[in-house]
Amino acid sequence: MGTIFVGAAGDKALELDLKRANRHGLIAGATGTGKTVSLQILAEGFSKIGVPVFMADVKGDLAGLAMPGSATHKAHDALQKRAAGMGLADYAYEAFPVVFWDLFGEQGHPVRTTVSEMGPLLLSRLMGLNETQEGVLTIAFRIADEEQLMLLDLKDLQSMLTYVADNAATIGTRYGNVTKASVGAIQRQLLVLENEDGARFFAEPALSVADLMTVADDGRGQVNILAADKLMQSPRLYSTFLLWLLSELFEALPEVGDPDKPKMVFFFDEAHLLFDEAPKALLEKVEQVVRLIRSKGVGVYFITQNPIDVPEDVGGQLGNRIQHALRAFTPRDQKAIKAAAETFRINPGLDVVTAITELKVGEALVSLLDSDGAPAPVERALIRPPCSRLGPLTEQERKVMIASSPFAGRYEESIDRESAFEILKARAEQALETVEEEAPAARGKTGSNWSNSILGKIAGAVIGAFVAKKARDFGDSLAGKKPSRRSASATSTAVGTAGSQIGYEIGKAIAGPMGGRIGRGVLGSFSRGVAKKIG
Template sequence: MDSKEDFKALIQKGYTTKNDFFILGTGMLDKEAVSEATVKIPLKTLNRHGLIAGATGTGKTKTLQVIAEQLSLKGIPSVLMDLKGDLSGLAMAGANNDHIVWRSKTIGVDFEPTALPVELMSISKEKGVRLRATVTEFGPVLMSQILELNSTQQGIMALIFRYCDLNQLPLVDLKDLKKVLQFVINEGKEEIKQEYGAVSSASVNTIMRKIIELEQEGAETFFGERSFDVNDLVRQRDGKGVVSVIRLTDIQNRPKLFSTFMLSLLSEIYDTFPEQGDQDKPKLCLFIDEAHLVFDNASKDLVEKIEAIVKLIRSKGVGVYFCTQSPTDIPESVLGQLGLKVQHALRAFTAKDRKAIGKTAENYPVSPFYETKDVLTAMGIGEALVTALNEKGIPTPLAHTLVRAPISRMDILTDSEIDTVVSQSSLVSLYNQTVDRDSAHEILTKKLQQAEKSAEQKVEEISKRKSSGTKAKEEDSFFEEISKNTMVRQIGRTIFRELTRTLMGTLSGKRR
């Protein structure tokens, strides 16, 4: 079986869809595009996740752009984690040229330069909507995994959250968490011991150092209020899905912060979105560019958490897409969950590279038309090996594909264009105002200051009484009281609330 007609028939049959779809490109055989061998991606299967892989400069980021464009045109919103800064161009219409005309005609699609509705976002000081979350919303389980705590330290973290829940001490930012940790081994040591048992100072100090390490990567700008509501990611504008581009160009060398943010976003989406099962199209798609940054320094617990979310979040109508240089950058446990695979060219400069290419080829279906490992090194820019899931969940035939060109700008926005996009946002005014209410740090600090002031006043009173001949037993009574109360205890304490946390260990609901 080697004729173009047989190849065309196989692709047409394999990529047939009864419901809505978008065209990714057209199949190629012997380095030539085969007309009518159209590679169609069913919208129904986009919540089955995916992979976009390939060496630097082979076109994988532009493929990500194409998919996000087609989703937007179908009314499906998406979130793009942009670490290189080259996805903001989605907000502006693309430019036409002879090569794009030829490519579009060959694939059989019209090329209409189009600007998509884009919302620029940031977890740092980049321009755009500020994304924040509170420590309370992370919960003790997720916070422990981010900090890579052992079982003893995880128990202390659970104690901290429990104590703060019962004593109305909001954990908003890392400053709050550090203050409570200091409290449990200093001023509040006896109180904590009576209610929860002794807490190891060495373990608390270790947790403190891990928090400081996270702060050094810039996490203090991420933890805080106002918390972002993930429902604001699911929006349409003029019938098109809004593309939320999260600008992460300034955190490429801070993988822990990137992992923290990504995992918190996935967890919050999972906890917030209702179950919807398999629908005709997904509710939201997330694209994680440079995905190897998530896994390179991730602990075993963190990888297991990501794997669990990827498995479960599909039922919420959400698809997760990893964009990286090689499939081997993704743990096999996660890779096995990915339905759509778009593999751009790989380069074989060393024996190690050739071995990796052979391993990569094993991740794709066997084709009667290709020797996969040979095609992997021979593809040009904008070409990819593609396999997806059809509407019955069956993998489609492997197709060497000429990918369509993006209809939006294939370049970054200028500073003035970024300012224009940000100024048109309805979310900036909502989320870019910093809310600095009294939280655990301020409340404990005030209580300690009050206790210190009260103690000083008592000392002065005793000093005056002593000088006037007051009996020594009053002084003894005071110091006995002080020894029992290392700070002003909360009188008449009642349970303010019990936080209900879900399977992911995060706060199940939050207010704006």
């Protein structure tokens, strides 16, 4: 019970030590060389000893774990022969406790999370944002947190971004420049994400990681299979989701060191998608999670075609390795073969570089960590046959499995509770109602008595001064005097003083004393200019 039988190199059994299973691993090899079967037998082994498993089913083949193998299968005779050759006297077909999940809710229980739980870093990766746009998104998350605005779905985030753009001047003084161009770019990417069915993923009820770590009534670990055939059409969403899930496990689980067996094992198929075009910050996060999640009792196994698809900083932490055949067709293939050979502990009796190109289907180079945590010398081995079905389920079989799942009905119906979208919408409506309530009163004061308005006061002062000047000029003419220029200057001064006072009151009401001084200068100059023209 302390090991999982992986395969045999002649008479030598190759077994994965469960105490070292959380030291992560790598399954690599070209298409059609047997990676899926290696993944399948590891999942079976972990489930049998009570360890829950999570894996993505890219081609649909892994769904066969839910059904036992069959004597009518075309590979039956070959499987039985291989089992007998390895001395597996108790080999028998067996089904495993499988739960199906699907981000789109079509081939399994819907998988959802909230925008807040995903966080700005992973969302930026998902939408392909640059550093500036990622900074704006981070500011939006910060303000939402400060104002207790929950970001649950995409419309919440869209509303929050609009709020940030509308208040860019105020926000910029606290957190840095926020441009409407950056906000617009993020909103366009949100639209693309929504068109790719991202809106289904960002919703409630959010997936509880505890539901992935269930043990069946018979003590076997639950095998969680994510339907990923459609999801692979959106590779960025696929890789971001799996990295988010790893992060959630890391945050939810306590430190346990090196347990007798893992608390959970996570298989990351098509692992190159996680690292393709990933920014430095994201790669650092992947490395951190992989390095630290081991102490939480979680093992992470990457499955990919070429071992060079995994960055060195991550690959250096993968202690358990199963390498299937590689083809030396291109310089990149030759580089991958050499890199794979150099990662193994040397076996003097085995030419690893040559063996990698000669491996048959179902054969692999295997190096597993021993009880001391050191990698064992690499061996050329036959991989043991699986007990579950080789191949996919029928559509009807899958429907039956989903309906009989312990989580049937828990995640199917989405929930839309009050969050940022509803709160910001209510604020906008309240502000509009306030304006509409005050507008009639304002129109009553200014409409019937326009002279009380700002321009009315200025015009009144100008007209009054103009009339006064003309009256004085008329009086002077009756007395035989010439019109006085001093009266025109006095009029301009009087009107300018009135405008200055009005400008000061307006500016002060809007922006305080500084605004008052600005308003005084602007309206004072304007008023004097008008008075001179009329004079």
